Amino acid sequence: MEPLVTHTGIAAVLDRVNVDTDQIIPKQFLKRIERTGFGKFLFYDWRYNEDGTDNPDFELNQERYKGASILLAGPNFGCGSSREHAPWSLSDYGFKVIIAPSFADIFYSNCFKNAMLPIKLSPEQLSPIVRKVLATPGYELTADLEKQLITGDPDISIPFEVDPFRKERLLKGLDDIGISLQKEHLITEYENRMGK
Amino acid sequence: MKKTLYEKIWESHVVCEEAGEPPLLYIDLHLVHEVTSPQAFEGLRLAGRKLRRPDRTFATMDHNIPTTDRTLPIVDEISKKQINTLYSNCEEFGVSLYGLESPELGIVHVIGPELGLTRPGMTIVCGDSHTATHGAFGSLAFGMGTSEVEHVMATQCLPQSKSKNFRINVNGKLGEMVTAKDLILYIIRNIGTDGGTGYVIEYAGETIRALSMEERMTVCNMSIEAGARAGMIAPDQKTFDFVEGRRFAPKGDEFKKAVEYWSTLPTDEGAVFDRELDLDVSSLVPQVTWGTSPGMVTDINGTVPDPESFDDPVAKEAGRRALEYMGLKAGQEVADIELDTVFIGSCTNSRIEDLRAAASVLKGKKVADGVFALVVPGSQSIKKQAEEEGLDKIFTEAGLAWRESGCSMCLAMNPDVLKPGERCASTSNRNFEGRQGKGSRTHLVSPEAAAASAITGRLTDPRN
Numbered sequence: 001m002e003p004l005v006t007h008t009g010i011a012a013v014l015d016r017v018n019v020d021t022d023q024i025i026p027k028q029f030l031k032r033i034e035r036t037g038f039g040k041f042l043f044y045d046w047r048y049n050e051d052g053t054d055n056p057d058f059e060l061n062q063e064r065y066k067g068a069s070i071l072l073a074g075p076n077f078g079c080g081s082s083r084e085h086a087p088w089s090l091s092d093y094g095f096k097v098i099i100a101p102s103f104a105d106i107f108y109s110n111c112f113k114n115a116m117l118p119i120k121l122s123p124e125q126l127s128p129i130v131r132k133v134l135a136t137p138g139y140e141l142t143a144d145l146e147k148q149l150i151t152g153d154p155d156i157s158i159p160f161e162v163d164p165f166r167k168e169r170l171l172k173g174l175d176d177i178g179i180s181l182q183k184e185h186l187i188t189e190y191e192n193r194m195g196k
Numbered sequence: 197m198k199k200t201l202y203e204k205i206w207e208s209h210v211v212c213e214e215a216g217e218p219p220l221l222y223i224d225l226h227l228v229h230e231v232t233s234p235q236a237f238e239g240l241r242l243a244g245r246k247l248r249r250p251d252r253t254f255a256t257m258d259h260n261i262p263t264t265d266r267t268l269p270i271v272d273e274i275s276k277k278q279i280n281t282l283y284s285n286c287e288e289f290g291v292s293l294y295g296l297e298s299p300e301l302g303i304v305h306v307i308g309p310e311l312g313l314t315r316p317g318m319t320i321v322c323g324d325s326h327t328a329t330h331g332a333f334g335s336l337a338f339g340m341g342t343s344e345v346e347h348v349m350a351t352q353c354l355p356q357s358k359s360k361n362f363r364i365n366v367n368g369k370l371g372e373m374v375t376a377k378d379l380i381l382y383i384i385r386n387i388g389t390d391g392g393t394g395y396v397i398e399y400a401g402e403t404i405r406a407l408s409m410e411e412r413m414t415v416c417n418m419s420i421e422a423g424a425r426a427g428m429i430a431p432d433q434k435t436f437d438f439v440e441g442r443r444f445a446p447k448g449d450e451f452k453k454a455v456e457y458w459s460t461l462p463t464d465e466g467a468v469f470d471r472e473l474d475l476d477v478s479s480l481v482p483q484v485t486w487g488t489s490p491g492m493v494t495d496i497n498g499t500v501p502d503p504e505s506f507d508d509p510v511a512k513e514a515g516r517r518a519l520e521y522m523g524l525k526a527g528q529e530v531a532d533i534e535l536d537t538v539f540i541g542s543c544t545n546s547r548i549e550d551l552r553a554a555a556s557v558l559k560g561k562k563v564a565d566g567v568f569a570l571v572v573p574g575s576q577s578i579k580k581q582a583e584e585e586g587l588d589k590i591f592t593e594a595g596l597a598w599r600e601s602g603c604s605m606c607l608a609m610n611p612d613v614l615k616p617g618e619r620c621a622s623t624s625n626r627n628f629e630g631r632q633g634k635g636s637r638t639h640l641v642s643p644e645a646a647a648a649s650a651i652t653g654r655l656t657d658p659r660n
């Protein structure tokens with residue numbers, strides 16, 4: 001997994017509550033055999049018109065959010081099923097950081113497994129950032145995981161909380177497999193000892 | 197310290213144990229199939245990781261392959277893609293694959309033992325919940341999800357927490373036409389579908405010792421339906437005889453040495469289990485499921501139970517819903533339940549002994565009018581052997597379809613699907629709503645009962 005230490009990118013606002021995994025990635029795209037390539041199906045039903053063309057009214061289709069990698073979302077983001085396809089599609093689309101007042105539990109922990117940083121901020125902390133982003137096309141934010149700080153010009157500087165174990169894993173780019181692979185010498189030793 | 201079979205295997209596979217983390221367990225054998233592997237292979241590729249032990253990884257295709265003429269192209273696009281993906285992944289990562297063209301192709305849990313890959317004392321995993329089947333050989337075998345499949349591919353290990361240990365002692369001689377399938381259905385009827393949750397079950401006692409290896413596999417196969425992640429049976433002479441001479445079994449002196457080790461595996465006299473249960477099966481009759489959970493079991497010569505008589509309100513409600521879905525009435529005679537389809541197959545009951553048992557009932561008989569019956573052998577090797585024994589003739593002369601191997605109607609991912617409302621007597625392991633097709637109604641039975649039911653067109657006690 002790629003480490004995430006600090007990330008700077010264009011922020012996009014998706015001001016909707018209870019965005020569930022079925023809206024993030026509808027059921028019909030679950031049968032694919034790949035783990036990549038889900039980005040083009042992200043928010044499918046909102047993002048495209050029935051004839052397959054872009055829906056100009058959908059937030060992320062706006063010119064100003066082109067190339068956005070930080071998502072400012074509403075409360076209870078990622079609720080619904082536990083499908084890992086939801087973080088796969090957000091990450092494949094290009095998002096690295098998701099900031100919301102609250103997240104669904106499983107989605108929250110799935111983000112860390114997929115090299116994305118979910119950040120919980122109170123609505124009071126979030127609203128000045130949202131105002132700034134809405135007022136300034138192409139506005140960039142920086143999320144510094146090391147310092148646990150969100151910054152943006154000229155005067156945004158907001159600290160955030162993160163579990164130390166998860167922080168450590170993301171900073172080092174360690175997924176579950178990565179953690180087991182740190183013990184590779186022990187695995188080899190075991191194989192030699194047991195003649196396997 | 198006296199140890200159980202499970203503890204012995206567990207302890208000899210712990211690679212390391214660090215405070216605050218689950219122990220890392222070494223995996224001896226990883227079986228792979230087309231449905232749960234593509235994203236795991238993709239994960240390796242994306243992370244630039246190697247498959248650690250291709251020599252301990254074996255793949256086959258079983259879940260969604262057609263069981264009709266396989267020289268024809270596969271119609272279903274997604275199935276086709278999954279199958280082709282497995283071919284290319286195995287090639288890229290150097291995994292031995294028993295593909296569509298292989299004479300040894302078969303259901304993953306059938307070919308493991310057949311090829312001698314499954315042996316006592318091993319840890320065995322597969323991205324499939326019926327991996328417990330392999331526990332019949334005195335191995336620790338369990339299913340896992342796609343992210344764990346990838347984990348084993350990359351590390352040949354899994355972080356695992358130790359389960360509790362549950363011994364079920366089964367005694368008494370099974371009656372005529374009462375089978376291992378009836379035995380496991382009866383066990384689930386007793387302990388419930390969550391009776392084994394959190395446990396690894398060891399099946400023991402004189403009845404289990406008297407079972408053949410095929411029958412032991414049938415029992416262990418359905419451990420997951422009892423809620424247990426794994427089920428196991430201590431290895432004995434029958435186990436060694438079954439393994440000896442198979443393709444991947446150790447040979448000559450190596451085999452002797454292996455048997456010496458395998459003989460140390462059975463649970464020590466006096467070892468302590470977290471839970472024990474004694475069952476006497478001397479008066480057991482053939483069993484059948486009446487509802488939509490494998491715990492909803494009744495005697496085949498009995499009646500459909502009345503959920504209103506259940507004490508537990510949750511069971512009562514589930515029972516009502518099940519009756520409605522199944523289109524049955526409380527108190528109705530099981531023998532009056534009419535069938536549309538009979539399926540003999542799946543990793544529970546598709547081995548040569550199962551086919552012989554079904555054939556012995558069907559010999560010289562005819563499938564009832566209006567009933568569609570099919571036999572799907574567990575592997576191409578079994579198919580071949582059955583044909584050598586003339587079993588296929590018995591089936592086709594009786595009017596059953598004789599197919600190529602695969603999972604088929606067990607989960608209906610291939611074209612073998614029931615229509616809404618259709619009712620099937622099935623030798624498989626799951627009777628969930630929609631398992632054999634949307635709106636399908638499944639009754640789980642033994643191969644003997646399935647065969648007898650095909651003849652009458654109703655659920656039938658094979659002893660009659």
Ligand code: SF4
Nearest residue numbers: 326542543603606607
């Ligand atoms: S036969 Fe059924 S239970 Fe067995 S592996 Fe195939 S789908 Fe799973």
